Amino acid sequence: MGDQLFKDSVETTLKVIGGKWKLVILCHLMDGARRFGELRRGMPDITQKMLTQQLRELEEDGIIHREVFMQVPPKVEYSLTPYGGTMGEVLHLLADWGLKHQERVDKEASPTSSDH
Template identity: 80%
Template sequence: MGNQLFKDSVETTLKVIGGKWKMVILCHLTDGVKRFGELKRAMPDITQKMLTQQLRELELDGIIHREVFSQVPPKVEYSLTDYGETIHRVLGVMADWGQKHQERSELV
């Protein structure tokens, strides 16, 4: 697994979904469509500016879909695209590893 293609692929993945908040956002969106306010309430430590920035980046990468409804007050919903749905496998592997790490940490 130490070949250059492997390293480049991991780097590409991290460019798209890396950082403190993107994976958390994606976890919330695996439950279904969410409005901006719902995401913000689910992640109270993220600033509105950072949430907006992370959502825009995920949208530009084709991972999430942003739907704007023309009404007052404005309503915006976010969901995973078909391509974004493929992140479930990655999240599952990360969750498994995290659980094992927590169990290991409790033994130390």
């Protein structure tokens, strides 16, 4: 069954970072500030509308910062807030788990694999 506080906390976390793209956006921003076009090129499967929506939600939750530079043409950069930077540990744990999972999938898919 599990502890209700644990379940509620996971649900709260997923409300902030859930979905297909938010964690990917955060991974891109872990390396530093990025312009919208850089993010879009780094995630070719995301639509412009979806990227805009996900960035707005992350900004509203205080995870990322949007800075507008008044120049022609206008320049906008996105970066992690100090609070958003605390997601680094979570992202590393997810990446470690994903690597182990991919190794498991690859092993099971190999024709010489005998431990199913």
